[in-house]
Amino acid sequence: HVQLVESGGGAVQAGGSLRLSCRVSGDTIRAYCFGWFRQGPGKAREGVVSIHSDYTTDYSDSVKGRFTISQDKSKNTLYLEMTSLRPEDTATYYCAARRAPYASTCTHRFAPDYWGQGTQVTVS
Numbered sequence: 459h460v461q462l463v464e465s466g467g468g469a470v471q472a473g474g475s476l477r478l479s480c481r482v483s484g485d486t487i488r489a490y491c492f493g494w495f496r497q498g499p500g501k502a503r504e505g506v507v508s509i510h511s512d513y514t515t516d517y518s519d520s521v522k523g524r525f526t527i528s529q530d531k532s533k534n535t536l537y538l539e540m541t542s543l544r545p546e547d548t549a550t551y552y553c554a555a556r557r558a559p560y561a562s563t564c565t566h567r568f569a570p571d572y573w574g575q576g577t578q579v580t581v582s
Contacts, residue, residue: 467577
């Protein structure tokens with residue numbers, strides 16, 4: 459059973475940057491699809507970006523070129539670097555995971571089995 463704990467949210471002005479972290483425990487980062495989802499005020503939860511254990515990534519059009527996902531297997535940690543932030547990026551951001559032997563199934567819209575508790579990002 460995988461546990462995911464996010465950190466790094468906060469408030470920032472438009473154009474600023476933040477880095478979110480997701481600490482993975484209960485299993486190693488191997489044969490998994492990990493991703494970041496977000497839910498803004500009055501909006502449905504949406505997939506933002508995914509990364510497979512083989513480092514294959516997939517981004518939604520809304521964040522492509524501004525957000526970067528990475529993973530440090532030695533620390534069992536995922537990161538989301540967010541730059542050029544916009545007010546519409548304001549949301550609760552969730553780290554998520556699903557066992558996925560094949561990277562082809564790991565897209566930013568994947569269906570997670572595990573969720574973190576979320577971290578708030580506010581852009582004004």
